[in-house]
Amino acid sequence: MMNKVLFGIDIGGTTVKCGLFTLNGELLEKSEIPTDKQDNGSRILSDVAAHIRNILEKRCLTVSDVAGVGIGVPGAVTPDGIVNKCVNLGWDIKDVAKEMQTFLPVFVKVGNDANMAALGEFWKGSAKGYQSVMLVTVGTGVGGGLIIDGKPVAGVHGAAAEIGHLPIVEGEQEACNCGKKGCLEQAASATGIVRVAKRILAAAETESVLRNIDNLTAKDVFDAAQAGDALAVQTAEMVCEYLGRGLACVAAVVDPECFLIGGGVSKAGKYFTDLIGKYYQKHAFHPSRGTKIVTAQLGNDAGMYGAAKLAADNIKNGAE
Ligand SMILES: [Zn+2]
Incomplete structure (x- = not known):
């Protein structure tokens, strides 16, 4: 059988x-x-x-x-x-x-x-062994998945953990795909990161390798930031501050054991999670400041x- x-x-x-x-x-x-x-x-x-x-x-x-x-x-x-x-x-x-x-x-x-x-990460990936975990996927959009006591939390409308639409980007004049203005994913999705970079490039007069790249991508921004390009670093810091602030909001409500960062942009690895962690610690309520932030393992x-x-x-x- x-x-x-x-x-x-x-x-x-x-x-x-x-x-x-x-x-x-x-x-x-x-x-x-x-x-x-x-x-x-x-x-x-x-x-x-x-x-x-x-x-x-x-x-x-x-x-x-x-x-x-x-x-x-x-x-x-x-x-x-x-x-x-x-x-x-x-x-x-x-x-x-x-x-x-x-x-x-x-x-x-x-x-x-x-x-x-x-x-999936809770079952077979980097959240194995934890009972509560918040996954944030940074890709085309910014998505979120929340596990509490080993179970996914859907929310009554199915909208729990939709961290991409936390209203935390001040002064945003363009509309998000959802119709609101100032959603986290407007600054922190792959396209959001490029938008932030272009605004920073437009406002600055200094040189940057990003100015010579056609069809700029989030990967270009993080590669240049890791290589020390000042405007790319400024972009990465701003993006990661929004993400860190978003995680701090999550921690204030559910205080998970661990944060996982997945999605295409998470290929920037430890540089990315460390930078998010720097701002998470700045914005999180003190008892939850030590929560681990790690890269998701299972990818797609x-x-x-x-x-x-x-x-x-x-x-x-x-x-x-
Ligand atoms: Zn939105």
Whole structure:
């Protein structure tokens, strides 16, 4: 008798990542399919189901060998699994688990992608061994996932831990993607970092290697900062002060054991986490100033791991 398997699915704006796992969280294989956003993303779930069936067939498994499917989506998900608009996928309000089950009759559980990434890091990555952890992903946007007592916290509207939309950037005149002005991600996402750099370059008269780079990226800014370029350092300091302040706000509410920094910009590594830590300590309430800030380990696979873990944690007793 074959042991049962789990699928961890991470639906992103361009690709869907799919992991096949044992119940203990060993990754057996991973694959990707493109996200078909046409017709309001109406084919995404049937595409995922077809992909899962292909993997099962290839391994001589059937749907009855699947203990559960966990799905991470880039949007707010309420505790009962209702997705409240995924703008990136073209989805409105949707019961994703229920719809998925019409294509694949298995146990399905749905969560927010950043919460899934936090859960993945908690299960198999750099938050292993902690019971409470806040993951901040610094990439296209600034996302957040919160684990308390070993469980992801969704919030009543599915918006818990959405640290990217903390209103902490003063004097911002442009609007965030969410419509507000002054959200953390306006200064600290990959595009936000470039925007801050361009403003600093425009206001300064001194030279900077950043002035000679076409299509400036956040990576360029952090590379130049680590090489000592003064205006790049100024940008990095400003960005990390906003992030550090954001973490201080989180600590004031939930006081986690550990902060994890993930997302593309976290490739700047210790330079980045140390600089965030410098400002975190400046802004945090004194009892929580010593909280560790570390780089996440699982990279783009974290969401898959966490989605599989979410399914594993919610499989009802008796369903095996
Ligand atoms: Zn916002």
